Structure formats: C-alpha cells, structure tokens
Amino acid sequence: MLHGLAKYQEGIGVVQDRFLNYNIPYADYVAMGVMFVEIIGGLFMILGFTTRFIAILFSIIMVGAIVYVKFELGFLQGYEIDVLLLAMSLSLLVSGSKFIALDNFFVEKKKKK
Structure with a gap:
C-alpha cells in the first residue's frame, strides 16, 4: 500500500516515464494499474477482503x-x-484469509442463506 501511495505522490507521469525506461509494455496503462492495485489491493489485504484475487494481482x-x-541486478542485490x-x-x-477477515464475514453470510 505504501509503495502505491509513494507512486501517487510522485505523480502518474513520473511513474509512467520510469516504466517506459524499464521497457515495460503498455507502460502508461501498467503504471496506473500497478498504482491502483498497490493502494486499493493493499487496503483490501489489510482488511482481508477479496484476499485470493488481490494475491493473484x-x-x-x-x-x-x-x-x-530487478533480474539484471542479480538475486542478492536485486x-x-x-x-x-x-x-x-x-x-x-x-490459503486465503484467516481469522478476522471480511472474506470470512461474507462467506458466513452466504452459508447461512
């Protein structure tokens, strides 16, 4: 979540330029998607909401x-x-989310119906 907020503070243009320098395909769209997933996905992970879907992303x-x-930098330094x-x-x-998680709350609601 913090990495996404840092990208947001830098500005989407700066992040898109960085992604272009890394030769990431569709860098403009990927930069926005990564920033969104890091912020919203991070929040959802903390809450335990749609854990498996966010884990895929x-x-x-x-x-x-x-x-x-990072691959070119090697394992230990990259x-x-x-x-x-x-x-x-x-x-x-x-494993999905465990214990106190919104996923479990919604699963319980579905099972009761």
Whole structure:
C-alpha cells in the first residue's frame, strides 16, 4: 500500500516515464494499474477482503518487477525481496484469509442463506 501511495505522490507521469525506461509494455496503462492495485489491493489485504484475487494481482506485479526491473541486478542485490513477496502472495492465494477477515464475514453470510 505504501509503495502505491509513494507512486501517487510522485505523480502518474513520473511513474509512467520510469516504466517506459524499464521497457515495460503498455507502460502508461501498467503504471496506473500497478498504482491502483498497490493502494486499493493493499487496503483490501489489510482488511482481508477479496484476499485470493488481490494475491493473484500482487503475484503478477511481482513477476513483472522481477522480469523487467530487478533480474539484471542479480538475486542478492536485486530481486530477493520480490521473490519473498511473490511467495507470500502465492501463500495467501492458496490459503486465503484467516481469522478476522471480511472474506470470512461474507462467506458466513452466504452459508447461512
């Protein structure tokens, strides 16, 4: 969520230019999408709302970050954190949200009907 807010504060033009420099396809649209997913998706993750769907989106972003930005830097100085975040997203994709989460509240409502 904080990375998305940092992108928002920089301005979409700056983020789009950075994505263009990384040779990311459709950089204008991808920059807006990444910023939106990082902000709204981060909030949804905190609340435990649509956890699995957001985990898929975060996984896609992490794969893109590794492939287009960090891979050339190597593992230890580049993409080790991104691999960790990818693993966490995949873990949430498999397990879903637990305990106190809005997903569980809505699932309970559906089961009662």
